[in-house]
Amino acid sequence: MHRLEDLSNNKRSYPSGGYLYRTGDxxxxxxxxxxxxxxxxxxxxxxxxxxxxxxxxxxxxxxDAISTDLHTCEAVAMEESEVCELPFNxxxxxxxxxxxxxxxxxxxxxxxxxxxxGIMLLLGSMRAEERLAAFLLNLSSRNAAHGMSxxxxxxRMSRLEIGSYLGLKxxxxxxxxxxxxxxxxxxVKARAVELLDLQRLRTLVGKS
Amino acid sequence: MHRLEDLSNNKRSYPSGGYLYRTGDxxxxxxxxxxxxxxxxxxxxxxxxxxxxxxxxxxxxxxDAISTDLHTCEAVAMEESEVCELPFNxxxxxxxxxxxxxxxxxxxxxxxxxxxxGIMLLLGSMRAEERLAAFLLNLSSRNAAHGMSxxxxxxRMSRLEIGSYLGLKxxxxxxxxxxxxxxxxxxVKARAVELLDLQRLRTLVGKS
DNA sequence: CGCACCTTTGACTCACTTCAATGAGGGTGG
DNA sequence: CCACCCTCATTGAAGTGAGTCAAAGGTGCG
Numbered sequence: 305m306h307r308l309e310d311l312s313n314n315k316r317s318y319p320s321g322g323y324l325y326r327t328g329d330x331x332x333x334x335x336x337x338x339x340x341x342x343x344x345x346x347x348x349x350x351x352x353x354x355x356x357x358x359x360x361x362x363x364x365x366x367x368d369a370i371s372t373d374l375h376t377c378e379a380v381a382m383e384e385s386e387v388c389e390l391p392f393n394x395x396x397x398x399x400x401x402x403x404x405x406x407x408x409x410x411x412x413x414x415x416x417x418x419x420x421x422g423i424m425l426l427l428g429s430m431r432a433e434e435r436l437a438a439f440l441l442n443l444s445s446r447n448a449a450h451g452m453s454x455x456x457x458x459x460r461m462s463r464l465e466i467g468s469y470l471g472l473k474x475x476x477x478x479x480x481x482x483x484x485x486x487x488x489x490x491x492v493k494a495r496a497v498e499l500l501d502l503q504r505l506r507t508l509v510g511k512s
Numbered sequence: 513m514h515r516l517e518d519l520s521n522n523k524r525s526y527p528s529g530g531y532l533y534r535t536g537d538x539x540x541x542x543x544x545x546x547x548x549x550x551x552x553x554x555x556x557x558x559x560x561x562x563x564x565x566x567x568x569x570x571x572x573x574x575x576d577a578i579s580t581d582l583h584t585c586e587a588v589a590m591e592e593s594e595v596c597e598l599p600f601n602x603x604x605x606x607x608x609x610x611x612x613x614x615x616x617x618x619x620x621x622x623x624x625x626x627x628x629x630g631i632m633l634l635l636g637s638m639r640a641e642e643r644l645a646a647f648l649l650n651l652s653s654r655n656a657a658h659g660m661s662x663x664x665x666x667x668r669m670s671r672l673e674i675g676s677y678l679g680l681k682x683x684x685x686x687x688x689x690x691x692x693x694x695x696x697x698x699x700v701k702a703r704a705v706e707l708l709d710l711q712r713l714r715t716l717v718g719k720s
Numbered sequence: 721c722g723c724a725c726c727t728t729t730g731a732c733t734c735a736c737t738t739c740a741a742t743g744a745g746g747g748t749g750g
Numbered sequence: 751c752c753a754c755c756c757t758c759a760t761t762g763a764a765g766t767g768a769g770t771c772a773a774a775g776g777t778g779c780g
Contacts (some may be wrong), residue, residue, distance in 0.1 A: 333547055335659050346629055346630075346632075346633050347614060348633060348637070348718075349718050350718055351514050352637050354629075354632060354633040354634075354636045354637050356629045356632055356633075360537060367621075367622055367625055368623070369630060370618050370619060370621070370622035371619050371620075371623040371625070371626050372626075372682035376626050376629070376697055377629065378669050396611070396615065396618070399608075399614075400607075400608045400609075400611070400614065401608075403604070403608070406604055406607075406719075407604065408609065410578050410621070411578060411579050411602070413575075413578070413621040413622065413625070414575055414576060414577070414578035414579035414621065415579040415635060417569050417576050417579070417621070417624050417625055417628060418576050418580075420625060420628035420629060421554055421562075421564045421576060421584070421585065422554070422633065423552075423632055424564055424628065424631055424632060424635060425554050425560075425562040425564075427635035427636050427678075427679060428562045428635050428676065428678075428679035429556070429560050429561075429562050429676075429679065431599050457543070468637075469636075469637065470636075471561050471635060471636035471637065473609060494713060510558055
């Protein structure tokens with residue numbers, strides 16, 4: 305059992321900007337992204353928002369809602385996207401019978417915890433350049449994992465969204481992109497990015 | 513099934529500063545904290561560290577390790593502490609037979625994800641005062657949940673550790689404590705804290 | 721009792737934000 | 751197909767919250 309989405313024949317598609325779910329919605333299902341991408345964000349009472357993740361094909365979305373049966377964040381499509389619905393009670397039922405599925409589900413949840421802790425490290429202790437380099441390298445490896453180019457891709461998100469995710473203002477994101485370009489680390493034109501020197505980007509992240 | 517720790521008769525105790533596990537250790541068991549408290553931290557290659565959580569009695573520790581079977585962070589006792597070992601394969605086995613345990617386990621993992629996203633919001637978009645106020649209020653309600661005072665308690669962690677958790681330097685933490693005291697929001701002397709005005713602390717967190 | 725570590729406080733610096741203005745794309749309707 | 755508009759992106763200049771460096775008290779453990 306390697307692909308949760310094989311469990312479902314219930315596909316749904318969302319236009320760019322469409323909501324997969326909103327904060328406070330009743331939780332019934334996880335969703336496996338088949339194509340496209342989503343952002344998740346949590347809202348603060350005063351209107352502040354924090355983007356908590358950018359998810360792409362193959363990833364599972366909605367794990368936050370299990371704890372209270374209500375969604376604690378909202379998920380918005382960043383482009384035309386397709387998902388498989390995975391009714392959670394059915395998933396729990398199945399995973400009682402299929403130990404490998406149970407284990408898989410646990411790993412997915414744990415991986416999300418690890419991912420979040422990595423972002424905490426990033427937000428808590430990195431400078432702007434390090435954050436953006438880490439972000440780009442992360443996109444790069446996830447792209448590569450999907451058989452796409454590790455060095456050339458189109459960003460699906462705006463500078464504002466990147467800034468929210470990385471705890472920076474959009475101007476800082478833009479300036480840091482420009483700075484990376486001057487340094488010959490990347491080539492960037494609006495949302496088209498090419499990573500020119502992965503090695504130096506990596507050392508940038510590693511070094512304080 | 514409300515208390516995971518009832519599943520285990522295998523208790524263990526750790527002195528202050530003792531390691532429950534270290535980064536890279538093989539994962540076998542979750543642990544339920546029976547008494548005392550732990551901090552978890554992730555280490556970056558270059559030696560930087562980020563405290564990712566302060567856990568107290570009744571909480572479950574080690575969820576990060578499920579994803580890879582290796583611990584991705586380390587857990588250190590902040591005082592003399594006792595834990596129950598919960599062998600994970602046994603836990604999985606049991607939760608196949610006991611749906612309510614299965615559900616409970618899923619909720620615990622999901623709650624950790626939600627908690628982490630709350631910290632991401634804090635680290636990504638709050639100012640120093642808001643961060644510290646949120647931190648104090650969080651300690652307060654967790655204390656209250658354990659039948660202890662919501663307004664008077666002793667911090668188990670240093671300014672350095674608080675700073676690491678909140679993405680601030682220890683001097684900033686110290687200054688912010690002093691500032692809160694001048695404002696009459698709290699009374700603080702080293703690690704002894706008394707919250708004098710919960711209401712104003714709350715509005716501080718809520719307002720940008 | 722003394723040493724090591726933690727905390728507080730001050731003065732200065734700096735990375736990032738804020739404010740502001742200009743420029744580039746991309747979709748829509750005439 | 752082009753003109754218009756709206757949103758997003760870039761860049762500059764000035765401001766500021768938090769970091770850094772430094773020195774002086776406290777605290778508590780061995």
